[in-house]
Amino acid sequence: MTSEVKKKTERYSPQAVEAKWQKRWSSSGLHETPNVSDKPNFYFVTMYPYPSGELHVGHWYAMAPSDAAARFLRMRGHNVLFPMGFDAFGLPAENAAIKRKMHPAAWTEKNMAHMRDQFRMMGASIDWRREVVTCYPEYYRWNQWIFLKFLEKGLAYRANAPVNWCPKDQTVLANEQVIAGRCERCETPVVKRDLEQWFFRITDYADELLRYDGIDWPERVRVMQTNWIGRSEGAEISFAVDGHAGERIKFFTTRPDTIYGATFMVLAPEHPLVAKITTVDHRAAVDTYVTRARNMAEIERTSTERKRTGVETGAFARNEFTGERIPIWVGDYVLSTYGTGAIMAVPAHDERDFDFANRHRLEIREVISPDGAEQPSMSAPYVGEGVMVRSGPFNGTRTEAGRRAVAEEAKRRGIGGPSVIYRLRDWLISRQRYWGTPIPIIYCDDCGVVPVPEKDLPVVLPRDAPFTVEGGNPLAKVESFVRTTCPRCGKPARRETDTMDTFVDSSWYVYRYPDPKYDRLFMNAEVGRKWLPVARYTGGIEHAILHLLYARFVAKALRDMGYLWFGEPFKHLRNQGNIVFGGRKMSKSRGNVQAPDEYVARYGADSLRLFLMFMGPWTDGSDWDAAGIEGTYRFLNRVWSLGIEKVDEASGGRDEAVDRAVHRTIQKVTADLEGYHFNTAIAAMMELSTTLSRARGTSREYGIDTLVLLLAPFAPHFAEELWERRGGRGSVHQQSWPAFDPALAAVKEITLVVQVDGKVRDRIPAAAGLPQAQAQEMALASPRAKAALDGRIVDRVVVVQDRLVNIVTKQRS
RNA sequence: GCCGGCGUAGUCCAACGGCAGAGACGACUCCCUUAAGAGGAGUUCAGUGCGGGUUCGAAUCCCGCCGCCGGCACCA
Incomplete structure (x- = not known):
């Protein structure tokens, strides 16, 4: 056999092959997608990266499989737009400015240039003409425009709110910049501080955001968003404050049925009524407590481990259901940011209230009984369902009905009624940072808060700003930026110096790709209509909540203003899991990135792409473990040899078994690519290559051609090279995906497994499609089965078509 | 604490409720080679985290534990 094959063949050189095709593709414009073609349009987006400096293995893991899926869809006859851009604003650029004395813009540009090269190295089929870079004025002017539109519609507003404050850096931090209660940059414990901030009213859309109609998203992500929104049904009720005519304390409860057990109330330390109602003799203690709570580090404050502390205000409320005077306390286990910042405390039926009551010797009164019998005392709170007791006219009512009944009664009395609240808060978009989109607002002593007129957009971020370790917002220190004139009255005025959260940038960037240079609106609707909404969106599971929720909100808001014709930007979503290295998700900020470069240099981008998918x-x-990359590299080498070796074809024409293997592989790879099962698709191709290496004749050559086509999405340079060397016309990436022929894939011979009581006793070769009766007959005739029967009586026989026969017996009685 | 997900050869992972093994890493043997490297052929290895249940038949479905990962967490 050796003599018929071996002619000295050229070795596979990934470096040469990849450089050659990257150059050719970019000069031929292979990846440039027209807006109109004879194929149906398909908009496929994978989340753009933050330009942190380089694409690490984690980025490749996100991008390479998505690129393979995009290439597959092209071969399946779609006109696929697969764009890329950079989430180019953000904190690391400012940190770099301080550390390396390099301007954030320069640092970002340098990183983007390098990362674009790396995308090319990967062989990603990106249409770079459509690149979106969020730190360019032509992009962020539309952030500002969206802000102004939201302001017009009442979806943007300014309010005083407690924010995460780093006392050392003198700045507000986003929630995601607070790591375990500490500043991510200097590790100083973060405190809460009240500041005037800009918000987007995402809570207006809470209910609609809970609906996922018509979108194909992973269950996991929908559940995470639903939990984040946190809808709670219950009642909002208020109790009067004794001795303060007209003052009432509003509270929310999910358990109005326990209202007769409300023996005290607790206000959050930040509650506005605290100062008003505290009596003279309690003032000192309350002031001390409130001050301490407000200065307390967030880690301490929210720890569930700590004791539930609190102090009396000396004031009393009227429980308008029992008619009793109940004491009003201040306690930091009540959050000012949830509900109304006040609770009715029902110690008998709530664990936290029970603990608080015990600690401060407050009355615990059972009002819900599991079985209707009253207990004289309680050693633990009962939080389950049951029957209302000690509840006046409601005695004997089941809790489920009681909740509605009490809420209705509150409504009848004019002190409240049924209510729904959400855990979701409005989206705080202000950041005291330089490297972001300036919020287009001007403060005038006479006119107040004045929006920058649309015609004056963009408000350009000034280039020169002082970047110092002392912190604070560099933008606020740029006098030439801050000083301006009021657009309304022309008098001197000051600009807003806060910039926008970068999640604003990423909440609408997919509308920009189709025509990123368009300067009349955030989106060129004419072109956008050909692509949007996004048919497929892929990205990391870490964005399951914030980015994806904000993007849905912004789509709905823009739709309601008439700028979009859909409310869900991403029709289909899939998330890759994390690449873990050293026990943690790989990321630049965690300092555990692995560079792909050395693997690319040694094995080539195609081997790395394959390995990541495998x-x-x-x-x-x-978990990242590079050892296995040898396997995919060897595989490509084997296919290479198959592809370029000259084999004597005299020994054969078509071979049914080989054709069958080819078509079964087409079927498998197609289904796996549709379902994102890249690993099993590659295993199937490896299997086929082994089969083909043993085959001869025309089936072999046909099989190799097919394998090259199947490999094209996974190993684009490699497949292109073999396609060319084997005399293929045009680019392999412009070929049609191989057609699957079920007739050729059909198996003719099967092995019928014969079981007796579930244990395998025999294997009989048989023709596929054997009728059940015949299969049963064959099984019962099997000498081995007969031996296993050993005098038992056949109870019944289960036949599974083309697979097995199970003979079920019973004991001879 | 609550909500998800996952536990299969030494390792990474396959397996419409139907023969536990597709593929790969590693290890070992052999072939090729002056040698090294790189190839090639082959061998090895688990009864599916634990305990119950449903079923003719369970890695797969159900219940209860244990472990790991992720999300949320004093949310009234």
Whole structure:
């Protein structure tokens, strides 16, 4: 056999092959997608990266499989737009400015230039003409425009709110910049501080955001968003404050049925009524407590481990259901940011209230009984369902009905009624940072808060700003920026110096890709209509909540203003799992990135792409262990040899078994690519390559051609090279995906497994499609089965078509 | 604490309720090679985290534990 094959063949050189095709593709414009073609348009987006400096293995894990899926869809006859851009504003650029004395813009540009090269190195089929970069004025002017539109519609507003404050850096931090209660930059414990901030009213859309109609999203992500929004049904009721005519304390409860057990109330330390109602003799203690709570580090404050502290205000409220005077306390286990910042405390039926009551010797009164019998005392709170007791006219009512009945009664009395609240808060978009979109607002002593007129957009971020370790917002120190004139009255005025959260940038960037240079609106609707909404969106599971929720909100708001024709930007979403290295998700900020470069240099981008897709199910993520890359590299080498070796074809024409293997592989790879099961698709191709290496004749050549086509989405340079060397016309990436022929894939011979009581006793070769009766007959005739029967009586026989026969017996009685 | 997800050869992972193994890493043997490297052929290895249940038949479905990962967490 050796003599018929071996002619000295050229070795696979990934470096040469990849450089050659990257150059050719970019000069031929292979990846440039027209807006109109004879194929149906398909808009496929994978989340753009933050330009942190380089694409690490984690980025490749996100991008390469998505690129393979995009290439597959093209071969399946779609005109696929697969764009890329950069989430270019953000804190690391400012940190770099301080550390390296390099301007954030320069640092960002340098990083983007390098990362674009790396995308090319990966062989990603990106249409770079459509690149979006969020730190350019032509992009962020539309952030500002959206802000102004939201302001007009009442969806943007300014309010005083407690924010995360780093006392050392003198700045507000976003929630995601607070790591375990500490500033991510200097590790100083973060405190809460009240500041005037800009918000987007996402809570207006809370209910609609809970609906996921018509979108194909992973269950996991929908559940996470639903929990984040946190809808709670209950009642909002208020009790009067004794001795303060007209003052009432509003509270929310999910358990109005326990209202007769409300033996005290607790206000959050920040509650506005605290100062008003505290009596003279309690004032000192309350002031001390409130001050301490407000200065307390967030880590301490929210720890569930600590004791539930509190102090009396000396004031009393009237429980308008029992008619009793109940004491009003201040306690920091009540959050000012949830509900109304006040609760009715029902110690008998709430664990936290029970603990608080015990600690401060407050009355615990059972009003819900599991079985209707009253207990004289309680050693633990009962939080379950039951029957209302000690509840006046409601005695004997089941809790489920009681909740509605009490809420209705509150409504009848004019002191409240049924209510729904959400855990979701409005979106705080202000950041005291330089490297972001300036909020287009001017403060005038005479006119107040004045929006920058649309015609004056963009409000350009000034280039020169002082970046110092002392912190604070560099933008606020740029006098030439801050000083301006009021657009309304022309008098001197000051600009807002806060910039926008970068999640604003990413909440609408997919509308920009179709025509990123368009300067009349945030989106060129004419072109946008050909693509939007996004048919497929892929990205990391870490964005399951914030980014994806904000993007849905902004779509709905823009739709309601008439700028979009859909309310869900992403029709289909899939998330890759995390690449874990050293026990943590790989990321630049965690300092555990692995560079792909050395692997690319040694094995080529195609081997690395294949390996990343081969490691395991994409949606599960994986631990990074480079050892296995040898395997995919060897595989490509084997296919290379198959592809370029000259084999004597005299020995054969078509071979049914080979054709069958080819078509079964087409079927498998197609289904796996549709379902993002890249790992099993690659295994199937490896299997086929082994089969083909043993085959001869025309089936072999046909099989190799097919394998090259199947490999094209996974290993684009490699497949292109083999396609060319084997005399293929045009680019392999412009070929049609191989057609699956079920007739050729059909198996003719099967092995019938014969079981007796579930244990395998025999295997009989048989023709596929054997009728059940015949299969049963064959099984019962099997000498081995007969031996296993050993005098038992056949009870029944289960036949599974083309698979097995199970003979079920019973004991001879 | 609550809500998800996952536990299969030494390792990464496959397996419409139907023969536990597709593929890969590693290890070992052999072939090729002056040698090294790189190839090639083959061998090895688990009864599916634990305990119950449903079923003719369970890795797969159900219940209860244990472990790991992720999300939320004093949310009234």
